[in-house]
Amino acid sequence: MTGRSSFAQQLEDAAAQKIYLAMLRVAGSAEGYAKDTAGRLLVPRSGLRHKDGDGHLLDGIHVEVQWPGSGFPVTMIGRVDGPPGKTAALEWGARPHKISAKNAPFLMFPQNAGVERATHFGPTTSGVVFIEAKKRKSTLRAQQQAGGGRPLTKTKQVNHPGNRPYGFLRKGLNRAVREALAQARVH
Numbered sequence: 001m002t003g004r005s006s007f008a009q010q011l012e013d014a015a016a017q018k019i020y021l022a023m024l025r026v027a028g029s030a031e032g033y034a035k036d037t038a039g040r041l042l043v044p045r046s047g048l049r050h051k052d053g054d055g056h057l058l059d060g061i062h063v064e065v066q067w068p069g070s071g072f073p074v075t076m077i078g079r080v081d082g083p084p085g086k087t088a089a090l091e092w093g094a095r096p097h098k099i100s101a102k103n104a105p106f107l108m109f110p111q112n113a114g115v116e117r118a119t120h121f122g123p124t125t126s127g128v129v130f131i132e133a134k135k136r137k138s139t140l141r142a143q144q145q146a147g148g149g150r151p152l153t154k155t156k157q158v159n160h161p162g163n164r165p166y167g168f169l170r171k172g173l174n175r176a177v178r179e180a181l182a183q184a185r186v187h
Contacts, residue, residue, distance in 0.1 A: 106155065
């Protein structure tokens, strides 16, 4: 006899479908927990709002479940849309490194922001607020307002002190899985 019986295949498919549906619920919880953790850890510390800077990170957090429709495997995948280097640095941490102006002649940030941000604001420790593309009065005014009225500093390069790993995606996945397992034990 070769292969499995159709009954065994039906049992496997039914089990995989149940696992898939359960994992969809876990994925939804994990995504919510990851966004909550990132929002608490990153957005308030950076002083950035949801629509700019690290705030857009919240919209890029996704946890999805992949299943071929029958049998196994059923896979849960967490991902963060955004610049791979930045999202990896936020999730896993980053060593000290240099940040250089690439798309403009200068990096611009409020004076003394680097020291404040290095001690208080986590991943945005370089204090970089704007990259200057053109020197216009309206642009400069907007930049000074963003800097809290402090004079702006221009430089071609800053030394980023690195940041600790925030692990928001891993924390969200772990919490959702632990809760799902705890509920499964109760029933």
